[in-house]
Amino acid sequence: MLDHLSYSEPKAKVISGAREDWELVIGMEVHAQVASKSKLFSGASTKFGSEPNSNVAFVDAAMPGMLPVINEFCVEQAVRTGLGLKAEINLFSAFDRKNYFYPDLPQGYQISQLYHPIVGEGEVIVDMGPGVARRVRIERIHLEQDAGKSIHDMDPHMSFVDLNRTGVALMEIVSRPDIRGPEEAAAYVTKLRQILRYLGTCDGNMQNGNLRADVNVSICRPGDYEKYRETGDFGHLGTRCEIKNMNSMRFIQQAIDYEARRQIALVEDGKQVVQETRLYDPDKGETRSMRSKEEAHDYRYFPDPDLLPLEIEQDWVDGIAATLPELPDQKKARFVTEFGLTEYDADVLTAEAESAAFFEEVAQGRDGKMAANWVINELFGRLKKEDHAITESPVSAAQLGGIVDLIAKGDISGKIAKDLFEIVYTEGGDPAKIVEDRGMKQVTDTGAIEAAVDEVIAANPAQVEKAKANPKLAGWFVGQVMKATGGKANPKAVNEIVSAKLGL
Amino acid sequence: MADVNSLTIADARDALRKGDLTATELTDACLGQVEAAGALNAFVHNTPDLARDQAKAADERIKAGDAPSMCGIPLGIKDLFCTKGVPSQAASNILDGFRPEYESTVSQKLLDAGSVMLGKLNMDEFAMGSSNETSTYGNAVNPWRRQGDAAQLTPGGSSGGSAAAVAADLCLAATGTDTGGSIRQPAAFTGIVGVKPTYGRCSRWGIVAFASSLDQAGPMTKTVRDAAIMLEAMCGHDPKDSTSADLPVPDFEAALTGDIKGKTIGIPAEYRMDGMPAEIEKLWADGTAMLKDAGAKIVDISLPHTKYALPAYYVIAPAEASSNLARYDGVRYGRRAKLAQGDGVTEMYEKTRAEGFGKEVQRRVMVGTYVLSAGFYDAYYNRARKVRALIKKDFDDAFASGVDAILTPATPSAAFGLGEMAAADPVQMYLNDVFTVTVNLAGLPGVAVPTGLDAQGLPLGLQLIGRPWEEADLLNTAYALESAAGFVSKPARWW
Numbered sequence: 001m002l003d004h005l006s007y008s009e010p011k012a013k014v015i016s017g018a019r020e021d022w023e024l025v026i027g028m029e030v031h032a033q034v035a036s037k038s039k040l041f042s043g044a045s046t047k048f049g050s051e052p053n054s055n056v057a058f059v060d061a062a063m064p065g066m067l068p069v070i071n072e073f074c075v076e077q078a079v080r081t082g083l084g085l086k087a088e089i090n091l092f093s094a095f096d097r098k099n100y101f102y103p104d105l106p107q108g109y110q111i112s113q114l115y116h117p118i119v120g121e122g123e124v125i126v127d128m129g130p131g132v133a134r135r136v137r138i139e140r141i142h143l144e145q146d147a148g149k150s151i152h153d154m155d156p157h158m159s160f161v162d163l164n165r166t167g168v169a170l171m172e173i174v175s176r177p178d179i180r181g182p183e184e185a186a187a188y189v190t191k192l193r194q195i196l197r198y199l200g201t202c203d204g205n206m207q208n209g210n211l212r213a214d215v216n217v218s219i220c221r222p223g224d225y226e227k228y229r230e231t232g233d234f235g236h237l238g239t240r241c242e243i244k245n246m247n248s249m250r251f252i253q254q255a256i257d258y259e260a261r262r263q264i265a266l267v268e269d270g271k272q273v274v275q276e277t278r279l280y281d282p283d284k285g286e287t288r289s290m291r292s293k294e295e296a297h298d299y300r301y302f303p304d305p306d307l308l309p310l311e312i313e314q315d316w317v318d319g320i321a322a323t324l325p326e327l328p329d330q331k332k333a334r335f336v337t338e339f340g341l342t343e344y345d346a347d348v349l350t351a352e353a354e355s356a357a358f359f360e361e362v363a364q365g366r367d368g369k370m371a372a373n374w375v376i377n378e379l380f381g382r383l384k385k386e387d388h389a390i391t392e393s394p395v396s397a398a399q400l401g402g403i404v405d406l407i408a409k410g411d412i413s414g415k416i417a418k419d420l421f422e423i424v425y426t427e428g429g430d431p432a433k434i435v436e437d438r439g440m441k442q443v444t445d446t447g448a449i450e451a452a453v454d455e456v457i458a459a460n461p462a463q464v465e466k467a468k469a470n471p472k473l474a475g476w477f478v479g480q481v482m483k484a485t486g487g488k489a490n491p492k493a494v495n496e497i498v499s500a501k502l503g504l
Numbered sequence: 505m506a507d508v509n510s511l512t513i514a515d516a517r518d519a520l521r522k523g524d525l526t527a528t529e530l531t532d533a534c535l536g537q538v539e540a541a542g543a544l545n546a547f548v549h550n551t552p553d554l555a556r557d558q559a560k561a562a563d564e565r566i567k568a569g570d571a572p573s574m575c576g577i578p579l580g581i582k583d584l585f586c587t588k589g590v591p592s593q594a595a596s597n598i599l600d601g602f603r604p605e606y607e608s609t610v611s612q613k614l615l616d617a618g619s620v621m622l623g624k625l626n627m628d629e630f631a632m633g634s635s636n637e638t639s640t641y642g643n644a645v646n647p648w649r650r651q652g653d654a655a656q657l658t659p660g661g662s663s664g665g666s667a668a669a670v671a672a673d674l675c676l677a678a679t680g681t682d683t684g685g686s687i688r689q690p691a692a693f694t695g696i697v698g699v700k701p702t703y704g705r706c707s708r709w710g711i712v713a714f715a716s717s718l719d720q721a722g723p724m725t726k727t728v729r730d731a732a733i734m735l736e737a738m739c740g741h742d743p744k745d746s747t748s749a750d751l752p753v754p755d756f757e758a759a760l761t762g763d764i765k766g767k768t769i770g771i772p773a774e775y776r777m778d779g780m781p782a783e784i785e786k787l788w789a790d791g792t793a794m795l796k797d798a799g800a801k802i803v804d805i806s807l808p809h810t811k812y813a814l815p816a817y818y819v820i821a822p823a824e825a826s827s828n829l830a831r832y833d834g835v836r837y838g839r840r841a842k843l844a845q846g847d848g849v850t851e852m853y854e855k856t857r858a859e860g861f862g863k864e865v866q867r868r869v870m871v872g873t874y875v876l877s878a879g880f881y882d883a884y885y886n887r888a889r890k891v892r893a894l895i896k897k898d899f900d901d902a903f904a905s906g907v908d909a910i911l912t913p914a915t916p917s918a919a920f921g922l923g924e925m926a927a928a929d930p931v932q933m934y935l936n937d938v939f940t941v942t943v944n945l946a947g948l949p950g951v952a953v954p955t956g957l958d959a960q961g962l963p964l965g966l967q968l969i970g971r972p973w974e975e976a977d978l979l980n981t982a983y984a985l986e987s988a989a990g991f992v993s994k995p996a997r998w999w
Binding site: 058061062063064066067068070106107109161302305 | 585586592594599602604605606608708709710711712713715716717743744745746747823824826827829830831833835836837849853873876877878881885
């Protein structure tokens with residue numbers, strides 16, 4: 001079994017400044033909410049969209065004397081994610097307190113893992129088109145608590161706090177600065193999201209904020225990045241700025257592009273890029289400073305004395321590893337080798353585990369390419385029109401397989417098949433029975449086709465002469481015959497008979 | 505029965521079971537004493553109605569023959585314990601009006617065993633102090649006075665209210681908490697017994713946190729036997745506290761045979777401090793002789809890192825406290841300062857915390873913030889953690905060499921006068937903990953036992969330190985010491 005298809009690395013994005021060319025260097029911290037029903041250190045629900053402050057345990061509200069107790073399920077999801085990213089799992093990890101004051105942080109500290117994260121180094125292969133991919137190194141994944149939500153626009157004088165999200169488990173997935181352009185950055189998040197959804201450890205819902213990214217951007221002259229990779233010395237790279245809390249692929253790209261150009265303009269102007277945290281304003285399409293390095297919080301990290309170090313057993317990790325599903329890279333490679341699909345089609349089909357599963361069911365015992373064609377072009381196209389997910393498809397894999405079977409057997413033509421698909425999509429039913437009941441079966445009886453061809457030839461002598469001079473016009477006869485037979489004649493047979501009768 | 509409030513838990517238990525006494529009578533007697541002892545300022549919130557209801561329920565249990573040892577025993581609960589529906593303020597202004605909707609695990613266990621809660625006891629604010637003078641309620645007062653001197657003395661701290669209440673027979677026993685000596689020092693100052701169990705023996709759930717890696721709840725009682733009975737009811741594994749140990753609870757009382765023949769008692773050279781009062785020195789020597797007479801083997805031992813314990817403690821405890829106390833921000837409960845027009849969230853924090861926290865708490869929050877800050881973390885906090893590991897190793901080595909318990913003074917002096925330290929450097933006050941902090945840093949069990957009076961008639965105590973999880977053995981040694989010392993003095997009533 002192939003782990004992944006072979007690929008070559010893409011070129012870094014180059015932006016031409018007023019004076020010279022620049023490359024981009026991007027690293028990301030993705031916060032992925034663990035798909036868990038309860039919070040990281042309390043039994044409170046994580047249900048999205050509940051009444052404000054209804055999913056709050058005493059410990060979430062930091063009531064005096066309350067203590068955190070680790071949710072084992074969340075630990076398992078972090079380990080599972082680590083395994084999915086081919087990362088090192090740390091059997092010993094520990095929780096630290098990150099101290100800062102904010103009304104939506106009731107404890108006055110966030111419980112996180114600074115010194116000993118649960119997951120170490122791994123990788124993500126970011127697809128950038130057939131045969132091209134970027135290998136992005138993962139530095140670490142740690143577990144931490146989410147903060148609550150401050151609401152400042154409900155009242156002119158007061159702010160409100162909703163603690164429903166307080167204490168929800170997040171996995172912070174930290175990449176190395178291996179991403180080399182805005183498109184790659186978006187593709188990285190897309191791929192990460194895809195893997196997390198395959199693993200089932202995060203639902204990837206960016207709209208609800210369940211997946212969001214902090215993006216570190218710097219610029220360098222061509223060649224400097226390679227020096228950094230050779231030496232590990234960040235001195236070869238430019239000063240970075242961090243753009244916080246991005247939850248849209250489009251905004252990630254726009255923000256990086258804007259930020260890179262801002263930094264290039266500064267440097268070419270003889271000024272310095274200042275290390276700082278910035279926010280992207282999608283209305284204005286620009287990033288602006290949130291706080292400088294000097295204003296940065298001193299988080300006073302120290303080991304949380306309320307929690308013992310997290311020690312897990314290799315056997316337990318192995319048990320989780322045994323339940324991992326086939327991941328996107330493997331699945332894609334298999335679709336290409338097993339079904340002879342193009343990489344592009346394999347990509348489309350494996351984007352979601354559910355569509356891949358649907359395809360496999362259709363392709364089972366049938367022609368893989370034909371199955372792929374029908375799933376991608378007909379089914380996906382139709383679903384997209386109505387904004388339906390594959391899980392909501394009115395056509396089941398068995399029904400679609402039935403349609404493909406009818407084509408393969410020569411019972412219906414491709415054109416009739418499309419009509420049949422529409423009937424099945426809107427009305428349901430067994431495709432074979434529909435074909436039977438509605439007389440949609442194509443005519444393969446050559447005698448009947450010959451008669452129809454003779455009739456058309458006899459009725460159109462002028463066209464016959466023209467076609468003899470220009471064989472391309474034979475298609476007109478085929479069209480007439482198809483029309484006369486209500487589209488049910490086997491087009492291949494019609495073609496052959498028309499050619500023979502016209503003596504072409 | 506007369507003066508039933510002065511009974512021990514063991515005697516009251518026997519009388520209750522025999523029917524010579526009812527829990528209601530006992531509770532009423534205590535409530536009367538509490539009412540009359542306002543001058544001691546030991547209780548800061550009384551719960552007489554609750555107490556009478558609980559006493560009634562206890563009487564029914566006793567009648568039904570379902571009576572654990574603590575059933576019907578009136579207790580005082582330190583204000584650091586969250587008690588459901590009852591003010592729980594850690595003696596701080598910042599928790600003004602706070603009534604928890606939950607009951608701490610330890611107080612719940614005591615209630616489940618049938619104990620009666622008379623009310624909440626005074627303490628130093630957030631358990632930070634050694635004299636009970638940092639309380640928002642004003643200090644509790646030691647029932648003991650120097651002979652022929654009406655000067656008011658400290659009951660010690662932080663569990664000063666607990667110590668005063670037990671010593672003055674307002675209740676039969678009380679809960680305390682001990683982060684650096686807060687049970688043992690006040691116990692020694694008031695002539696009672698105080699136990700700091702092994703870290704993890706009692707659940708911390710529902711106890712307002714001071715320094716999470718050091719805090720432990722424990723009993724403060726009139727006798728070692730009472731401490732054994734009460735500790736058994738308080739402790740045990742609690743899944744709600746990740747640092748609570750999943751170990752069986754032994755029958756501590758059954759271990760009290762008084763037989764310590766063949767036990768090895770270590771006398772640590774480093775606890776012989778320069779300028780130690782002769783009386784303390786003599787007390788220690790007398791205690792050593794008593795244990796020897798009881799059949800123990802006495803050995804000189806060395807705990808070489810002792811002198812670094814106090815500085816390490818005063819880095820670690822404030823560091824944890826600075827983080828633990830961040831939640832008192834005026835947002836969700838307790839006090840919020842009145843804000844001026846235009847004040848924002850920063851002003852809310854600053855004003856609320858400036859007026860809600862007393863000076864000593866503010867000092868420790870600032871020290872703790874400083875030692876954790878970037879650039880100082882390694883020099884202070886990390887170094888203190890390393891020292892802590894060395895201190896623990898000192899004890900491990902001593903126990904590995906065959907020592908069963910270590911005998912030291914509990915405090916460097918007898919109770920001092922209230923206000924006496926007001927002008928002193930805060931470090932002078934911190935020196936009160938010099939014999940006790942090592943035990944917290946190493947997570948060990950320790951017990952203070954009253955063994956004598958000083959020349960002015962004030963009680964003095966010795967401390968025994970045991971192996972982790974071997975409270976039963978430690979209490980038995982303490983029992984032997986108590987029996988030999990025969991300390992029976994009581995403060996003359998003036999309140």
